[in-house]
Amino acid sequence: MPATNGDAFFTRDGNWYVGHDAARGPWDPNGCHAGPVTGALAGEAERLFPKRQLTRLTVTYLRPAPMDGFRVESESLGGGRAAASGRLSLWDRCGRLCARADSLHLARTILKPLPTAQRPAPNFSESEAATFPLRSAWHGQDFFGSRAEVRLSRTQPEGPGPMVLWMKCRPIVDGEALTPFQRICPLADCANGFARNADDGTRTFINPDITVLMHRPAMGDWMASDGISFWEPSGIGATHATLFDMRGVVATALQSLVIRDR
Numbered sequence: 001m002p003a004t005n006g007d008a009f010f011t012r013d014g015n016w017y018v019g020h021d022a023a024r025g026p027w028d029p030n031g032c033h034a035g036p037v038t039g040a041l042a043g044e045a046e047r048l049f050p051k052r053q054l055t056r057l058t059v060t061y062l063r064p065a066p067m068d069g070f071r072v073e074s075e076s077l078g079g080g081r082a083a084a085s086g087r088l089s090l091w092d093r094c095g096r097l098c099a100r101a102d103s104l105h106l107a108r109t110i111l112k113p114l115p116t117a118q119r120p121a122p123n124f125s126e127s128e129a130a131t132f133p134l135r136s137a138w139h140g141q142d143f144f145g146s147r148a149e150v151r152l153s154r155t156q157p158e159g160p161g162p163m164v165l166w167m168k169c170r171p172i173v174d175g176e177a178l179t180p181f182q183r184i185c186p187l188a189d190c191a192n193g194f195a196r197n198a199d200d201g202t203r204t205f206i207n208p209d210i211t212v213l214m215h216r217p218a219m220g221d222w223m224a225s226d227g228i229s230f231w232e233p234s235g236i237g238a239t240h241a242t243l244f245d246m247r248g249v250v251a252t253a254l255q256s257l258v259i260r261d262r
Contacts, residue, residue: 007170007171007174008020008022008170008171008172008173008174008175008176009022009023009032009036009039009040009170009171009172009173009186010023010036010040010172010173010174011173011174012040012173012174012176015044015071015072015073015074016069016070016071017040017069017070017071017072017173018067018068018069019032019036019065019066019067019068019069020174021141021142021143021147022036022143022144022147022148022170023036023037023067023144024067024141024142024143024144025064025143025144026134026139026143026144026145026193027064027139027204027206028064028139029067029139029141030064030066030067030068031063031064031065031066031067032064032065032066032067032070033143033144033186033189034059034061034064034065034189034207034210035144035185035186035187035188035189035190036144036172036185036186037059037061037065037070037090037099038057038059038185038186038188038189038210038212039172039182039185039186040072040172040173041057041059041072041088041090041099041101042054042057042103042179042181042182042185042212043172043173043176043179043182044072044074044088045057045074045086045088045101045103045105046179046181047074048074048075048076048084048086048103048105049076049084049086049105051107052084052105052106052107052108053105053106053107053108053217054103054104054105054179054181054214055104055105055106055213055214055215056103056104056211056212056213056214057101057102057103057104057181057185057211057212058101058102058103058209058210058211058212059099059100059101059209059210059211060099060100060101060208060209061098061099061207061208061209062097062098062099062100062208063092063096063098064098065090065092065098065099066092066093066098068093069092069093070090070091070092070093070098071090071091072088072089072090072091073088073089073090073091074086074087074088075087075088079105081107082106082107083104083105083106083107084104084105085102085103085104085105086102086103086105087100087101087102087103088100088101088102088103089101118248119242119248119249120248121224121244121245121246121247121248121249122153122164122166122224122226122244123153124151124166124222124224124246126153126154126155127151127152127153127154127166128151128152128154129149129150129151130150130151130152131150132144132145132146132148132150132193132194133145133163133165133193133194133196134193134194134196144186145193147170148167148168148170149167149168149170150165150166150167150168151165151166151167151222152164152165152166159199160196160197160198160199161195161197162195162226162227162228162229163194163195163226163227164224164225164226164227165187165190165194165224165225165227166222166223166224167186167187167190167222167223167224167225168221168222169183169186169221169222169223170186172185172186180214180217180218180219181212181214181217181218183218183223183245184212184214184218184223184243184250184251184253185212187223187224187225187243188210188212188225188241188243188251188253189207189210189253189255190225190227191225191227191228191229191239191240191241191253191255192205192206192207192227192229192239192255192257193205194225194227195227195228195229195239195241196229197229197231198231201262202261202262203259203260203261203262204258204259204260204262205229205231205237205257205258205259206257206258206260207239207255207256207257207258208256208258209255209256210253210254210255211253211254211255212243212251212252212253213251213252213253214243214250214251215249215250215251216249216250216251217250218243218245218250218251219245219246219247220245220246222245222246223243223244223245223250224243224244224245225241225242225243225244225253226241226242226243226244227239227240227241228240228241229257231257231259232259235258235259235260236256236257236258236259237256237257237258237259238254238255238256238257239253239254239255239257240252240253240254241253241254241255
């Protein structure tokens with residue numbers, strides 16, 4: 001079913017995107033959360049090679065994508081029979097570069113059943129409705145977390161640290177169906193927030209990049225992330241997340257972290 005204006009993160013007009021409240025990030029009231037933006041970039045990347053599977057997307061954010069509008073430019077870098085690559089850039093209304101992305105697209109084939117590692121998804125039936133762990137934005141406005149529909153395990157320890165969180169998919173663009181890769185993007189960029197290592201409000205832990213590697217198309221409305229963060233006194237850190245649908249593992253997400261005192 002097409003998304004209504006209030007359901008989606010963005011309205012799109014060609015390659016221009018304008019954010020709704022659910023797309024707002026927690027740090028800057030005028031900046032988008034990187035998860036929905038990554039989903040928008042994924043959609044543009046998939047249009048470059050519609051017959052191949054988008055397998056990896058790496059985005060480097062130089063500044064927040066503005067809520068009041070940004071445009072995405074995409075370029076095919078070509079490829080061979082098995083792999084192809086693309087490059088994307090995101091610009092604000094003033095012509096400033098906000099983000100760059102590189103994509104990898106692999107050709108699909110049909111093989112006999114293969115052995116693979118088994119890692120089942122967290123037990124959805126043992127989870128319950130919850131509020132997003134980062135409960136309020138620094139700017140005090142409605143934001144991604146206040147609009148997110150999430151569930152946590154009843155046995156999940158309270159407080160900061162590694163965490164498993166379920167999130168229901170929200171459409172990226174008003175009136176457009178989600179692709180399997182887009183389904184995972186908003187959640188993929190959340191692990192640094194819910195798997196934070198402190199909760200005293202004195203530090204920011206912003207990720208200037210994200211890499212999503214999806215080996216199997218994500219299915220269904222609910223996705224889970226098992227995240228862990230590493231913070232170092234240098235002010236540099238990293239977050240690792242394993243991403244699931246109801247069937248099992250679908251992707252891995254990596255984020256670099258810039259950690260600063262508030």
